[in-house]
Amino acid sequence: xxxxxxxxxxxxxxxxxxxxxxxxxxxxxxxxxxxxxxxxxxxxxxxxxxxxxxxxxxxxxxxxxxxxxxxxxxxxxxxxxxxxxxxxxxxxxxxxxxxxxxxxxxxxxxxxxxxxxxxxxxxxxxxxxxxxxxxxxxxxxxxxxxxxxxxxxxxxxxxxxxxxxxxxxxxxxxxxxxxxxxxxxxxxxxxxxxxxxxxxxxxxxxxxxxxxxxxxxxxxxxxxxxxxxxxxxxxxxxxxxxxxxxxxxxxxxxxxxxxxxxxxxxxx
Amino acid sequence: xxxxxxxxxxxxxxxxxxxxxxxxxxxxxxxxxxxxxxxxxxxxxxxxxxxxxxxxxxxxxxxxxxxxxxxxxxxxxxxxxxxxxxxxxxxxxxxxxxxxxxxxxxxxxxxxxxxxxxxxxxxxxxxxxxxxxxxxxxxxxxxxxxxxxxxxxxxxxxxxxxxxxxxxxxxxxxxxxxxxxxxxxxxxxxxxxxxxxxxxxxxxxxxxxxxxxxxxxxxxxxxxxxxxxxxxxxxxxxxxxxxxxxxxxxxxxxxxxxxxxxxxxxxxxxxxxxxxxxxxxxxxxxxxxxxxxxxxxxxxxxxxxxxxxxxxxxxxxxxxxxxxxxxxxxxxxxxxxxxxxxxxxxxxxxxxxxxxxxxxxxxxxxxxxxxxxxxxxxxx
Amino acid sequence: xxxxxxxxxxxxxxxxxxxxxxxxxxxxxxxxxxxxxxxxxxxxxxxxxxxxxxxxxxxxxxxxxxxxxxxxxxxxxxxxxxxxxxxxxxxxxxxxxxxxxxxxxxxxxxxxxxxxxxxxxxxxxxxxxxxxxxxxxxxxxxxxxxxxxxxxxxxxxxxxxxxxxxxxxxxxxxxxxxxxxxxxxxxxxxxxxxxxxxxxxxxxxxxxxxxxxxxxxxxxxxxxxxxxxxxxxxxxxxxxxxxxxxxxxxxxxxxxxxxxxxxxxxxxxxxxxxxxxxxxxxxxxxxxxxxxxxxxxxxxxxxxxxxxxxxxxxxxxxxxxxxxxxxxxxxxxxxxx
Numbered sequence: 001x002x003x004x005x006x007x008x009x010x011x012x013x014x015x016x017x018x019x020x021x022x023x024x025x026x027x028x029x030x031x032x033x034x035x036x037x038x039x040x041x042x043x044x045x046x047x048x049x050x051x052x053x054x055x056x057x058x059x060x061x062x063x064x065x066x067x068x069x070x071x072x073x074x075x076x077x078x079x080x081x082x083x084x085x086x087x088x089x090x091x092x093x094x095x096x097x098x099x100x101x102x103x104x105x106x107x108x109x110x111x112x113x114x115x116x117x118x119x120x121x122x123x124x125x126x127x128x129x130x131x132x133x134x135x136x137x138x139x140x141x142x143x144x145x146x147x148x149x150x151x152x153x154x155x156x157x158x159x160x161x162x163x164x165x166x167x168x169x170x171x172x173x174x175x176x177x178x179x180x181x182x183x184x185x186x187x188x189x190x191x192x193x194x195x196x197x198x199x200x201x202x203x204x205x206x207x208x209x210x211x212x213x214x215x216x217x218x219x220x221x222x223x224x225x226x227x228x229x230x231x232x233x234x235x236x237x238x239x240x241x242x243x244x245x246x247x248x249x250x251x252x253x254x255x256x257x258x259x260x261x262x263x264x265x266x267x268x
Numbered sequence: 269x270x271x272x273x274x275x276x277x278x279x280x281x282x283x284x285x286x287x288x289x290x291x292x293x294x295x296x297x298x299x300x301x302x303x304x305x306x307x308x309x310x311x312x313x314x315x316x317x318x319x320x321x322x323x324x325x326x327x328x329x330x331x332x333x334x335x336x337x338x339x340x341x342x343x344x345x346x347x348x349x350x351x352x353x354x355x356x357x358x359x360x361x362x363x364x365x366x367x368x369x370x371x372x373x374x375x376x377x378x379x380x381x382x383x384x385x386x387x388x389x390x391x392x393x394x395x396x397x398x399x400x401x402x403x404x405x406x407x408x409x410x411x412x413x414x415x416x417x418x419x420x421x422x423x424x425x426x427x428x429x430x431x432x433x434x435x436x437x438x439x440x441x442x443x444x445x446x447x448x449x450x451x452x453x454x455x456x457x458x459x460x461x462x463x464x465x466x467x468x469x470x471x472x473x474x475x476x477x478x479x480x481x482x483x484x485x486x487x488x489x490x491x492x493x494x495x496x497x498x499x500x501x502x503x504x505x506x507x508x509x510x511x512x513x514x515x516x517x518x519x520x521x522x523x524x525x526x527x528x529x530x531x532x533x534x535x536x537x538x539x540x541x542x543x544x545x546x547x548x549x550x551x552x553x554x555x556x557x558x559x560x561x562x563x564x565x566x567x568x569x570x571x572x573x574x575x576x577x578x579x580x581x582x583x584x585x586x587x588x589x590x591x592x593x594x595x596x597x598x599x600x601x602x603x604x605x606x607x608x609x610x611x612x613x614x615x616x617x618x619x620x621x622x623x624x625x626x627x628x629x630x631x632x633x634x635x636x637x638x639x640x641x642x643x644x645x646x647x648x
Numbered sequence: 649x650x651x652x653x654x655x656x657x658x659x660x661x662x663x664x665x666x667x668x669x670x671x672x673x674x675x676x677x678x679x680x681x682x683x684x685x686x687x688x689x690x691x692x693x694x695x696x697x698x699x700x701x702x703x704x705x706x707x708x709x710x711x712x713x714x715x716x717x718x719x720x721x722x723x724x725x726x727x728x729x730x731x732x733x734x735x736x737x738x739x740x741x742x743x744x745x746x747x748x749x750x751x752x753x754x755x756x757x758x759x760x761x762x763x764x765x766x767x768x769x770x771x772x773x774x775x776x777x778x779x780x781x782x783x784x785x786x787x788x789x790x791x792x793x794x795x796x797x798x799x800x801x802x803x804x805x806x807x808x809x810x811x812x813x814x815x816x817x818x819x820x821x822x823x824x825x826x827x828x829x830x831x832x833x834x835x836x837x838x839x840x841x842x843x844x845x846x847x848x849x850x851x852x853x854x855x856x857x858x859x860x861x862x863x864x865x866x867x868x869x870x871x872x873x874x875x876x877x878x879x880x881x882x883x884x885x886x887x888x889x890x891x892x893x894x895x896x897x898x899x900x901x902x903x904x905x906x907x908x909x910x911x912x913x914x915x916x917x918x919x920x921x922x923x924x925x926x927x928x929x930x931x932x933x934x935x936x937x938x939x940x941x942x943x944x945x946x947x948x949x950x951x952x953x954x955x956x957x958x959x960x961x962x963x964x965x966x967x968x969x970x971x972x973x974x975x976x977x978x979x980x981x982x983x984x985x
Binding site: 014016017019020022023024031033099100101104125127128129130131132133134136137139140141145146147148149162165166167168169170171172173174175176177180187221227228229230231232233234235236237239240241242243244245246250251253254255257258260261264265266268 | 729731732755756757759760762763764766767768770771772773774775776789792793794795796797798799800801802803804805806807808843844845846847848849850851852853864865889908909914915922923925932933934936940943944945946955957958959960961962963964965966970971973974975977978979982
């Protein structure tokens, strides 16, 4: 099969290695994430890599899509630098406050507007919210078959792909009819590093901004109003313990540790 | 005056940083300890365009400038100054051929060097010293249509792993009796070229440094770079601008490493029941390092902006190199002080930063040489 | 009884019965239903809803852990890995019977079925809840982690029904009661298949070692363990202590241990052993969330400022290998003496 049109959903998230810096302002009860850079959700890079590998094998185009505030243009440029052909930023104040159902509705509207897309790829979950709900719901809005936990992806005979999925105690291979939505896990590939040539090329690739008015959205599920779930209070759990130092030689420490274990009720 | 990087430069820095954090940071301490030069990582950097960043696309480079090269060196040096030194030395060879080579030489050498398939070096320094070109001992003599080179280079970075080395040799004297130097491109595999002993360095390990022996090394006349008798211009032009720019950028990386580690340690380390970041002595030391970083950064990138605009910049690089390398030593010392006893443990990179910072001082001219140049310019 | 306004727990079947997370949810569901009864005056029934190709044996377990009713949804096409078909019949049933609350275990299966069902019935879904409770208005308050568990946020679904949530295994405890077993209600829905999704092959994986969730002692290793050889020491120590070995993401990335199923944390397992022994673990939030409810926490790290120490009862500032070796020597000496 040749010339697949692939859309990859990209979510900008606060850099996951700095979540220890996330907190809550005790006065305003709002989230504090100041100074943490925004990066492409790590698994979305795996999704993009999977798309690029398919394009390299079968031809076609890769479009990166992101529903995010205007600053996400930077992350989409990054996706273009990594190798995507075109990018679409879905940005509108009306999208603010969207839960997964509302977010997937907007993403679905963008995929529909892109025209006949063969394959939609996403990361299995985002690092920040981590709901792992968007890809399945996107598939439902589009009416496409969808699968999660993909650790392998291969284009089969005309109009089908093979998707290998990782579950707790097994690996399941599926044949899926295109168009389809697939979300990938970390083990599927190792995303490539972006080259300087990619950075230079990214500046010349098309990046379009679409607002609500540009898209065939379902007004009943738009933004905060249209989201079935509502966010309530947020808080920061205090998990700290009084930590006591165990000192001495390795042997003494081992003895002390085993004594604590026995005190905790273990039969050793 | 515009002091901001372009969006493209910011994206470039981000992508380089991602590579360095993934492929360099976890290995840096081990490479340093074993004095191992990871050629395979250099090849990867070549594929990504780092090695030939400032080489035009027609010669297989990324087609960017020296500013972008400095961004790359700073980011690599943030985690491994030694690896950055390897890359920076390679780029001296690239710059010499790009700026002084003829079309044939550029076509022949640049694509391999820019893609990292070939490793480059520039060897000028001899046992008599690097800045004392008048006492050059290496000679080049024309015999039967070939140039025959004889002599020994020392403190030569990439001495044993370079495929392409630009060397200088004395090819005559002028009317005042001064040495006339010529630069030659020598390829590895030449039976007259052999690496001598490899030095054991205490800082900027990872990057190979050693002797290079030229023993009846025959090269064709097409190997002459920049014209016969123009060796001093090739060597000094490359080292004083591209070399000092490189050492400044590497120093920036070291200062940033110190600053980031100081901040992290000061926030995590508790003394008398609170983090040491609440102590004014620690705060001042962090403030001084931040000021050093910002000042070094301004000097370095200002000189680079001039270089990329093809304006005169030799003095600017001299000033930037002097300040940045000395600032790196100060920063590394403060980082150690900040850590107390932990600073001397090899479990932490503090010692490596200090060793690397000290080792930047002599490269591309010592601080005293830099001061001589600045003073001469200032006094007129 | 038709299940209207009921509290449903979707039960995932396993090779030899039901996934334990379903029992955990039934126990929690029993408490939630009780609380709803106090708030609203009428206690909803707790329903265990099982989907599969035929009826499942052993349903008395479901009653024992909290189900008032068991609804068995059978169709030959409902093979385990056809999550799409399971979601389709569940969405139809929910539309038909209007439960008030639907809970899923966030296993690979559940985390795929739940959002599909929610999108079909156009309702809200809260993912990976760390806690579930009923507020004064009788609404389900769903407490979800964000930023790797650094922050918890409350989610409500005030207008649409059912209120849906998924919960990772191990978050709640399965508490058996003494309710008598009843007779499961069996329904056989209409279901069509087409060629859109087809299972090609299933490769089972042999899981060796003690399951993390069942161990009294968990030994967790992180990046600081340093090598595969050192990892073997942790395994040896685990053997001597009768412990299970878990890992962090970096240790998994290094390839020192097999399989994602031993990863502890936000995107892995939640453990609450009597004793947690951490070796070379930095204490990233993602990991801490998965071990915070452990009884005794002892951590070994060379970094005196390692974050994990903030969440530990005892700390050892030393190399993981040295301490593991000393413990092994001590235990062996104890066994022979």
